[in-house]
Amino acid sequence: MNNYFNLEDKNNIIKKFENGEINIKKAFRLLMKAENNKIQEINYNEDINNHYNKNLISDYSPPSMKELNNLVGLKKVKKLIKEYISYLKVQELREKYKLKNQSVVMHMIFKGNPGTGKTTVARIIGKIFNEIGFLEQGEMIEAERADLVGEYIGHTAQKTKKLVEKAIGGVLFIDEAYALARGGKRDFGKEAIDTLVKAMEDHRENLIIILAGYNREMEFFLEQNPGLRSRISIHLNFPDYSVEQLVKISELMYKEREYILSENSKHYIHRIIGEIKEKEEKNSGNARTVRNLVEKSIRKHARRIVKKNNLTRRDLMTIKIEDLARGKDHE
Numbered sequence: 001m002n003n004y005f006n007l008e009d010k011n012n013i014i015k016k017f018e019n020g021e022i023n024i025k026k027a028f029r030l031l032m033k034a035e036n037n038k039i040q041e042i043n044y045n046e047d048i049n050n051h052y053n054k055n056l057i058s059d060y061s062p063p064s065m066k067e068l069n070n071l072v073g074l075k076k077v078k079k080l081i082k083e084y085i086s087y088l089k090v091q092e093l094r095e096k097y098k099l100k101n102q103s104v105v106m107h108m109i110f111k112g113n114p115g116t117g118k119t120t121v122a123r124i125i126g127k128i129f130n131e132i133g134f135l136e137q138g139e140m141i142e143a144e145r146a147d148l149v150g151e152y153i154g155h156t157a158q159k160t161k162k163l164v165e166k167a168i169g170g171v172l173f174i175d176e177a178y179a180l181a182r183g184g185k186r187d188f189g190k191e192a193i194d195t196l197v198k199a200m201e202d203h204r205e206n207l208i209i210i211l212a213g214y215n216r217e218m219e220f221f222l223e224q225n226p227g228l229r230s231r232i233s234i235h236l237n238f239p240d241y242s243v244e245q246l247v248k249i250s251e252l253m254y255k256e257r258e259y260i261l262s263e264n265s266k267h268y269i270h271r272i273i274g275e276i277k278e279k280e281e282k283n284s285g286n287a288r289t290v291r292n293l294v295e296k297s298i299r300k301h302a303r304r305i306v307k308k309n310n311l312t313r314r315d316l317m318t319i320k321i322e323d324l325a326r327g328k329d330h331e
Contacts, residue, residue: 061085062085062127062128062131062132063127063131064124064127064128064131065081065082065085065128067124067127068081068121068124068128071117071120071121071124072241072245072248072249072252073117073239073241073242073245074117074121074238076236076237077117077121077236077237077238080234080236081125081128084106084234085128085132087104088104088129088132088134089132091104092133103204103205104134104204104205105200105204105231105233106129106134106204106208106234107200107204107208107209107210107211107231107232107234108125108208108209108210108211108232108234108235108236109210109211109212109218109222109232109234109235109236110122110210110211110212110213110236110238111212111213111214111215111218111235111236111237111238112212112214112215112237112238112239112240113214113238113240113286114286114288115286115287115288115289115291116238116239116240116241116286116287117238117287118175118212118238119142119173119175119212121236121238122140122142122171122173122210122212123140123171123173125171125208125210126138126139126140126170126171126208129208130170135169135170135171135206135207135208136169136170136206137169137170138169138170138171139167139169139170139171140170140171140172140173141163141166141167141170141171141172141173142173142174142175143163143172143173143174143175144174144175144176144179145176145179145180145189145192147159147163148160148163148174148180148189148192148195148196149180149187149188149189149191149192150188150191151188152188153188153191155188156188156189156191156192156195157191157192157194157195159192160191160192160195160196160199161195161199164195164196164199164203164207164209167207167209168203168206168207169206169207170207170208171207171208171209171210172207172208172209172210173210173212174196174209174210174211174212175212175213176212176213177211177212177213177218177221178213178214178217178218178220178221179213180192180193180221181193181220181221181224190224190225193224193225193228194225196209196211197225197227197228197231200227200231200232201231204231211228211232215237240286241286241287243270243273243274243277246273246277246287246289246290247269247270247273249287249290250269250273250290250293250294253290253291253294254294254319257294257298258317259298259301259317259318259319260317260318260319261318261319262318262319262320262321264320264321265319265320265321265323265324268321268324269293269324272293272324273289273290273293276289276293293324297319297323297324298319298323300322300323300324300325301318301319301320301323304320304322304323
């Protein structure tokens, strides 16, 4: 097939412009050349490809990227995911133009305290990489030590392989992955690690394995198998949320459940979360603490208004200070 398109016909130039295949500047230039009978054969397909590639790299954003961007905080995590989206698309284009491209391995390590968004981000990553064509399905399977480790020699490898096969085309998210290395060299957890390392190599083009856990424990975990660190180049740190970020998360949780905070409650919840972070230093700067607070206040709200007559829509929605007050829960 001839890759060159003869644009001597003025009507054809105008038609391409009307269809949006060339811009007005290029159409005018071609018409002027045609008028002077100086038009030459041009590589039309390459011109269209340049326009397509520009849009693909600069304008393309998978739908689920919006879901990631809407998460509170996690600025560095979002930035790195965006970089890898661009990287994958560029490798795809380099392959199209028969240029050398590197094999893309997307296995990841997530480090951070519980409730800092690791599971949520893993789920969204599955969607994003499905939308850009890296994963066939994008579904996430969540697992822990008990799902991988068996009761006798050989059983662990069998369980782990089945779990990997089930996750192919999506994300296998293993929380508290360091627990696999806690039993020592004779523990069956080592067999699970070895099986995962092999799976990372065998399925690097159709599976993302994400290993998650506390910062210090995950560093220890990576030292247990030399193949782990070499096969996982993406390390994402999930910091604890600030008080302001936790307040924002609480507001989003109430909004999702169709509740609102009274004006006094907005100030009070900021104070409560600040006290929690100050008194309960470890693991307090996370969304689980806030979720528990929100859900408990909703239950207290229900107790408060259930006996009230002539309830209004606002009554059913408004969380007051008494609903947020801490203390013994007599449910």
